Amino acid sequence: MSISLPHALSVWRRNAAMYRRTWWLNILPNFFEPVLYLAAIGIGVGGYISEMGGMSYMQFLAPGLLCVAAMNGASFEVTYNIYVRLTFEKSYDAMLTTPIEPDDVLVGEVLWAITRSCIYGGCFFAVIALFGLAPRPAALLALGIIPLTGLLFAALGMAFTLRIPNIDLFSFYFTLFLTPLFLFSDIFFPLKERLSGGWLWVAEVLPLLHPVRLARAAFAGKASPVLAWDVVYVLALSLLLLAWARRSVRRRLTS
Amino acid sequence: MIVEVRSVSKRFGDRLAVDEVTLDVPAGVCFGLLGPNGAGKTTTLRMIYGVTRPTSGSIRVFEMDIAAARRRVRARLGVTLQQNVLIEALSPLENLRVFGRYHLLREPELSRRAQELIDFLELRSHATLPVRQLSGGLQRRLAIAQSLINAPDLLILDEPTTGLDPAVRLALWSRIRELCATGTTVLLTTHYMDEAQRLCDHVAIMSLGKVISEGAPADLIDSLLAREAVEFDCTPHEESLFLDGIPPPEHRLRAGRRLMIYLDDATALAAHVRQRDPHDARSLVVRPTNLEDVFLSLTGTNLEWQQ
Numbered sequence: 001m002s003i004s005l006p007h008a009l010s011v012w013r014r015n016a017a018m019y020r021r022t023w024w025l026n027i028l029p030n031f032f033e034p035v036l037y038l039a040a041i042g043i044g045v046g047g048y049i050s051e052m053g054g055m056s057y058m059q060f061l062a063p064g065l066l067c068v069a070a071m072n073g074a075s076f077e078v079t080y081n082i083y084v085r086l087t088f089e090k091s092y093d094a095m096l097t098t099p100i101e102p103d104d105v106l107v108g109e110v111l112w113a114i115t116r117s118c119i120y121g122g123c124f125f126a127v128i129a130l131f132g133l134a135p136r137p138a139a140l141l142a143l144g145i146i147p148l149t150g151l152l153f154a155a156l157g158m159a160f161t162l163r164i165p166n167i168d169l170f171s172f173y174f175t176l177f178l179t180p181l182f183l184f185s186d187i188f189f190p191l192k193e194r195l196s197g198g199w200l201w202v203a204e205v206l207p208l209l210h211p212v213r214l215a216r217a218a219f220a221g222k223a224s225p226v227l228a229w230d231v232v233y234v235l236a237l238s239l240l241l242l243a244w245a246r247r248s249v250r251r252r253l254t255s
Numbered sequence: 256m257i258v259e260v261r262s263v264s265k266r267f268g269d270r271l272a273v274d275e276v277t278l279d280v281p282a283g284v285c286f287g288l289l290g291p292n293g294a295g296k297t298t299t300l301r302m303i304y305g306v307t308r309p310t311s312g313s314i315r316v317f318e319m320d321i322a323a324a325r326r327r328v329r330a331r332l333g334v335t336l337q338q339n340v341l342i343e344a345l346s347p348l349e350n351l352r353v354f355g356r357y358h359l360l361r362e363p364e365l366s367r368r369a370q371e372l373i374d375f376l377e378l379r380s381h382a383t384l385p386v387r388q389l390s391g392g393l394q395r396r397l398a399i400a401q402s403l404i405n406a407p408d409l410l411i412l413d414e415p416t417t418g419l420d421p422a423v424r425l426a427l428w429s430r431i432r433e434l435c436a437t438g439t440t441v442l443l444t445t446h447y448m449d450e451a452q453r454l455c456d457h458v459a460i461m462s463l464g465k466v467i468s469e470g471a472p473a474d475l476i477d478s479l480l481a482r483e484a485v486e487f488d489c490t491p492h493e494e495s496l497f498l499d500g501i502p503p504p505e506h507r508l509r510a511g512r513r514l515m516i517y518l519d520d521a522t523a524l525a526a527h528v529r530q531r532d533p534h535d536a537r538s539l540v541v542r543p544t545n546l547e548d549v550f551l552s553l554t555g556t557n558l559e560w561q562q
Binding site: 013090094097099101255 | 267304306307308325326327329330332333334336338340342344345349352353354356357358359401402405411
């Protein structure tokens with residue numbers, strides 16, 4: 001059976017109704033994380049660095065941390081929150097007693113994860129704009145990269161969440177997957193200047209690298225052909241993972 | 256027929272959860288699916304509303320094949336799951352509105368319907384409190400209200416009153432009867448026989464995935480057991496002493512020290528036992544045979560059924 005957008009949106013609205021009540025519990029830690037990094041590393045470490053990539057260190061950090069905010073917004077939603085709804089709260093079992101089908105659940109949840117990445121990314125963008133770290137109008141294009149990052153990490157997290165038998169395994173996802181991405185995705189230093197040729201190719205598999213490169217290009221107002229590859233990478237990997245997640249959701253909910 | 260289940264089986268790996276079940280639920284009745292835990296009741300319900308696919312057999316609901324018309328069928332039915340699925344941070348009214356949207360209800364219909372159900376299940380004084388502050392009974396009522404949001408023609412209740420206090424159970428039973436009286440078909444599972452006897456026009460008893468007996472509660476009792484039951488405490492050794500001198504009863508059932516004997520006229524046996532036990536140390540009870548006796552005699556869980 002095909003996807004019904006109105007039903008998917010009713011799943012989205014469930015989360016929105018709940019989020020309106022608890023947003024301050026969720027938004028504070030996730031939103032402040034990149035802000036704290038910007039302050040500590042940008043102002044602290046940045047004080048010892050005269051420039052990086054031809055700009056101040058704060059300016060260098062801003063686009064990458066914007067993607068991190070978007071990544072976090074989506075990741076927390078599709079990991080812990082979805083696991084709890086799936087396993088403990090049985091929210092999806094209740095939805096499936098109505099005309100909602102598993103595909104609608106998946107679409108609704110991905111749209112909601114993207115929404116949360118937009119909330120975090122949007123707030124963070126406002127902060128960096130306020131600090132004068134996004135001086136060019138082209139930086140506004142980075143706003144379009146936020147939902148793209150949200151989609152990618154919604155798909156990655158969902159694929160992981162549907163697979164694991166135990167909630168404790170999320171620490172692997174965060175510590176051994178998202179943290180390395182955070183550290184090695186061109187956010188804190190230009191990969192191109194620190195890695196030799198072969199390793200640069202290996203780095204291309206890192207999912208966060210691609211949104212960061214797109215955001216950096218938007219902030220700098222400079223387009224280049226490699227950006228097309230970045231967009232293709234993000235969309236293709238997302239769709240592949242979601243196709244896989246679709247099968248898992250059906251199996252989990254309709255056995 | 257509102258629901259037609261035809262030779263349906265469901266296999267999970269090596270385990271046959273439902274085994275060649277055939278059921279007919281006519282319009283407007285309250286139909287009870289009884290059975291011990293693990294008998295296959297919940298799996299049968301899940302197949303009826305189309306979430307679990309049968310391994311073999313066919314199911315029609317509202318004259319539609321459930322495999323081909325899941326969305327259309329589910330638009331016209333409501334299901335209360337065993338576990339309450341509620342959003343604890345939200346109020347009952349907000350929960351109902353969220354659930355109504357799953358059925359694509361829109362304002363003002365959505366709020367009107369939510370308010371009606373708040374009134375119907377007597378949740379008015381708690382309608383705007385966060386659900387986490389409500390008692391178990393109130394939460395259960397809200398869960399049932401949710402499954403009524405689309406004014407369903409068929410209401411499916413999976414163990415509606417498990418774990419509730421007697422007053423709440425009575426209140427819920429009368430609500431369920433009211434729904435039946437106004438034309439809603441009700442299909443429920445329970446392992447409380449008093450609930451089945453009070454509520455259901457028709458029951459099917461399941462055990463190990465099979466329907467082992469079916470009919471109106473009164474007919475089942477009549478056809479399977481004698482009219483009266485005599486209960487008293489005695490060890491198997493003492494049993495022969497008490498029954499000495501009277502014709503051996505056709506049906507008897509033992510649960511630990513408790514012996515239950517079924518006969519059409521219990522007067523003679525009761526007098527016989529009282530004579531040997533003048534101070535009623537044996538807690539003798541004479542009562543009409545009920546559905547619980549039928550259930551125990553058929554499923555025999557933990558109890559030894561002797562003929």
